[in-house]
Amino acid sequence: MLAVPVDAVPDGPSLIHEPKWDGWRAIVFREHDGVYVQSRAGRNLTTYFPDITRVVRAALPPGVVLDGELIVWDRGRTNFAQLQRRVSAGRGLLRLTRECPAHYVLFDLLADADGQVVLDLPLSERRARLERLLAGAPAPLTLTPRTTDMRQVADWLVQWTVAAGIEGVVSKRRDGRYEPGRRGWWKYRTHITTEAIVGGVTGSIHDPDSALLARFDRHGHLRYTGRTHPLTDAQRTELAEMLSPVRPPRRGAVAHPWPEPLPASWSGQLERPEPLPYVQVDPTVVVEIDADVAFEHQRWRHRVRYARARPDVAVHDVPLLLGEEEGYFGEQ
Template structure:
């Protein structure tokens, strides 16, 4: 089941039966299948349907805690050597297949499965039950079987004030993005967009390095920041720019002279994790954009499109935060 983005926590009547709000994590969404019989396999499936349990032997070994015939929906998280959640290390674990390297990573960077829904219990599907009842079953599962890490119960609340506190404070912790709102009477509908997600956002600045569209009608901005050696590094791109906002950019962005732009050989994907390439026009990297961003980053790159607020004509590019 999927979630639609919202800017703020909705009113209680936005979803059936009132709202429950879970913490939203910056990890890998996954479905965990406990073995149906003692000698059966533990399975870990991604949103795209790939089975990745061989890359997480620590979770597979911990599956002995789970009762048979259990299916959990949740988020995969990994800790780095500093003990904080780290998406880059999680990515490395998810794509590593060499057995020796898999074991080394598992020892150095343990994985956790944060369960936020239960889809099957004792071999019987319970997706038709309302969320409130499924949540009670999930809490009873953790209590009755004394589940311990790497199995972790996702925090949940019915109090909007608590959820707002999570948005304001908990999202300062790496790995916590915001909250997901669910209707207490909602069944679980696989693949349907029935939940609502609210990511914590902040305002910051970046250098405009390229555009899609034309100088007379920019469609998106491709953004960068300078590193410690003065090189302009790609950090993200905006959502589609409105006609009104595009008009305000006209005249302020100029095409880069041939041989002068640090991105002349660069290619930018249409979306994070996508191999399709954007058709871009390089512009002189002398303008600063004020943007609204969420907390999800991968090596300094915002994984989700950012929102343009305005050009900061008063701000020199050297005052933009570095990467």
């Protein structure tokens, strides 16, 4: 079952709210002869999570089908990059699972013991059954918190997004059925308004399609931090008027530090990422952006929204690279 994006957390007596975890959505099947882990897109993730399959097999009876989020904790915060590492770890996977074990945060039950399908039961009943199944389960199998208190929701959005790494809130009807493929839930992503430096553009310098963003790290190196959504016509015109080509480096100066094209590994995409052709620009233009709080490798994982140019802000007044300033985003 899926969720439709909303601009505000819905409120009402029939709704329940849960944190939106920053991980991989996964359906887990406890089969009679083992465990199968499937991504939201239908991909087989079983081999990447031997730590999770082991605890599911030991703790739950055959026939159970679960819905939840695979996450990895790192110093008290979710670390999406550690999930990505599992795909490419190869022979180092077992060592990685010991050093950075995964947790499966559960929020729904699709089939009970012996394969009894419970999709048509109300969410409140599915949750009660899930709680009974997980009574005494080991720590890697965790029930997600839930609340009807909007004050608790506000606390999650203010405190947990930075401290714990949640992306926002998912709201559901307490009497709702589980309808695979239907967007019957609501998801609200936490957003921040902040600044970044334009280090390159797709398209051309005179008619940019999107902006490639940068920030300085604490050593003064210009680091790639993400990409904007496609620009509107007005935004293209505004930005083009401010951009300048990269200047030839003076003797002893450092050339533009990014490779061309932008490496596929920088995109944050799991499925078939490709190198990104782009045009380097003189990194002197600061723009205001609207971003969510999901990041990995010190980059925004999702595209951000361009708000406006900030000619009144100097590049060295822009917050430091993600994770290198208090509150992760320089906003706290």
